[in-house]
Amino acid sequence: MGAMATKQPDNSVDVDNGEQLAEPEHEHTVVDEQHDGDDDVADQADATNRPEPLLTRDGSPAAALWSLNSRWRHINHGSFGAVPVFAQLRRLAYLQETESAPQRWFMAAPERLAQAREGLADFLGVDADRFGFVPNASAGMTAAIRALMLNVGDELLITDHAYGAVAFSARREARQRGAKVRTVPIELDATPEHILTVLGKALAKKPAGLIIDASTSSTAREFPVVALAELATKHGVPLLVDAAHAPGIQHRPAEGIAASAWVGNLHKFACGFRGSAVLVAEKKFAKNLYPIIDSWGMDEPFPGRFDHQGTFDYTPYLASVDAITGLEDRIGWDSIRGYIESLLDYSTDVVADALDAASGEESRVDVAAPAPGMTLLRLPGTLGASHDDAQAVRQRITDELGFETQVTSFRDTGYLRLSAHAYNTADDYERFAEDAVPTLVEWSRER
Numbered sequence: 001m002g003a004m005a006t007k008q009p010d011n012s013v014d015v016d017n018g019e020q021l022a023e024p025e026h027e028h029t030v031v032d033e034q035h036d037g038d039d040d041v042a043d044q045a046d047a048t049n050r051p052e053p054l055l056t057r058d059g060s061p062a063a064a065l066w067s068l069n070s071r072w073r074h075i076n077h078g079s080f081g082a083v084p085v086f087a088q089l090r091r092l093a094y095l096q097e098t099e100s101a102p103q104r105w106f107m108a109a110p111e112r113l114a115q116a117r118e119g120l121a122d123f124l125g126v127d128a129d130r131f132g133f134v135p136n137a138s139a140g141m142t143a144a145i146r147a148l149m150l151n152v153g154d155e156l157l158i159t160d161h162a163y164g165a166v167a168f169s170a171r172r173e174a175r176q177r178g179a180k181v182r183t184v185p186i187e188l189d190a191t192p193e194h195i196l197t198v199l200g201k202a203l204a205k206k207p208a209g210l211i212i213d214a215s216t217s218s219t220a221r222e223f224p225v226v227a228l229a230e231l232a233t234k235h236g237v238p239l240l241v242d243a244a245h246a247p248g249i250q251h252r253p254a255e256g257i258a259a260s261a262w263v264g265n266l267h268k269f270a271c272g273f274r275g276s277a278v279l280v281a282e283k284k285f286a287k288n289l290y291p292i293i294d295s296w297g298m299d300e301p302f303p304g305r306f307d308h309q310g311t312f313d314y315t316p317y318l319a320s321v322d323a324i325t326g327l328e329d330r331i332g333w334d335s336i337r338g339y340i341e342s343l344l345d346y347s348t349d350v351v352a353d354a355l356d357a358a359s360g361e362e363s364r365v366d367v368a369a370p371a372p373g374m375t376l377l378r379l380p381g382t383l384g385a386s387h388d389d390a391q392a393v394r395q396r397i398t399d400e401l402g403f404e405t406q407v408t409s410f411r412d413t414g415y416l417r418l419s420a421h422a423y424n425t426a427d428d429y430e431r432f433a434e435d436a437v438p439t440l441v442e443w444s445r446e447r
């Protein structure tokens with residue numbers, strides 16, 4: 001990755017009371033387990049592909065940068081992420097700075113946000129004047145959907161892989177404006193070529209807009225967004241890309257995507273704070289793009305008006321940039337991405353083999369174009385087959401089995417979605433295969 005444009009943060013706190021923050025004491029994830037040869041699951045898996053725990057540039061375990069409680073194995077980075085301790089301390093420092101002189105803080109906030117955008121531009125692969133901060137992907141997509149300014153009778157297209165809450169936003173906006181949302185079904189194993197054919201035909205009918213997820217949440221697959229953006233441009237149809245998972249797991253994720261709007265969360269693979277996301281917009285589309293909170297920046301051009309969202313906690317935006325630059329400094333994003341890929345390859349096999357052996361069913365799923373950072377395995381029987389059941393199974397896995405993982409449903413089938421990050425180790429997934437999988441199969445048989 002290219003050099004970051006911002007100054008690297010230090011962890012000292014420059015606040016008026018002069019207090020120095022200490023790194024909090026936490027139970028860290030166990031990081032230094034070596035494969036001891038006695039472990040059934042690891043023995044059955046291809047041990048040559050078993051990644052050693054990731055190390056920082058100074059040779060210490062990467063996991064020690066986080067404050068995850070080892071009582072739960074966190075193998076669901078894709079949902080809520082996890083913030084390293086050095087960035088938590090930066091956020092605390094910003095909060096202390098706010099509370100030491102609130103007026104001074106808020107007067108300077110827009111300028112600091114503009115600087116923070118400069119610091120993020122290279123990481124995202126777009127110029128700083130092409131994107132604004134939004135609180136989350138939902139806010140960014142809501143703002144982009146509003147900017148379509150749907151008219152009575154218009155048709156807005158989504159696919160059946162769209163993130164549920166974003167689909168709700170599309171339907172609400174369409175309903176209020178007398179427009180319609182049409183859902184285009186896409187098979188789980190549809191190839192990128194097939195998707196381009198199906199959506200190409202739909203675009204030729206000139207809908208008012210198309211919403212596409214770059215990496216889908218319930219099905220952990222990719223959509224060919226670069227080619228879709230070209231197709232949408234050819235047909236003059238605004239394309240809104242929900243790339244909630246992209247920052248961090250993709251190198252310069254927004255680069256070269258000619259979409260009207262593109263939204264990415266900073267709290268997922270980029271390891272920033274919940275409450276921080278970016279909305280990238282094409283120049284013409286940006287003219288009608290306003291934050292969902294109207295405020296004093298109203299008359300400023302995009303993206304300046306997104307630097308004003310009323311009296312609001314802006315610290316997640318600033319500290320998320322510190323998380324990103326700090327991880328480049330301490331580990332390097334290319335190393336993190338390489339590690340995630342090899343760890344997921346290995347652990348998907350480990351968990352899939354365990355599921356297949358215990359259930360007698362096939363858990364591996366062909367998603368044609370797997371999303372980076374996440375993999376999908378089919379759950380046995382009817383486990384997780386509906387949205388509500390998926391949520392209930394996920395809760396049971398956390399409460400009864402001690403793993404934070406994601407369970408999704410798509411077309412009446414339940415899936416386990418695994419993800420990984422720098423702090424995870426092969427042992428996390430081996431433990432899941434050995435300790436959780438037999439119970440999951442038992443639950444499926446009790447039904």
Ligand SMILES: Cc1ncc(COP(=O)(O)O)c(C=O)c1O
Pocket residue numbers: 078079136137138139163165166213215216217242243244245265
């Ligand atoms: C594809 C996709 N879009 C949107 C969202 C919503 O993100 P947020 O809850 O941060 O708004 C998510 C969250 O997981 C997602 O996976």
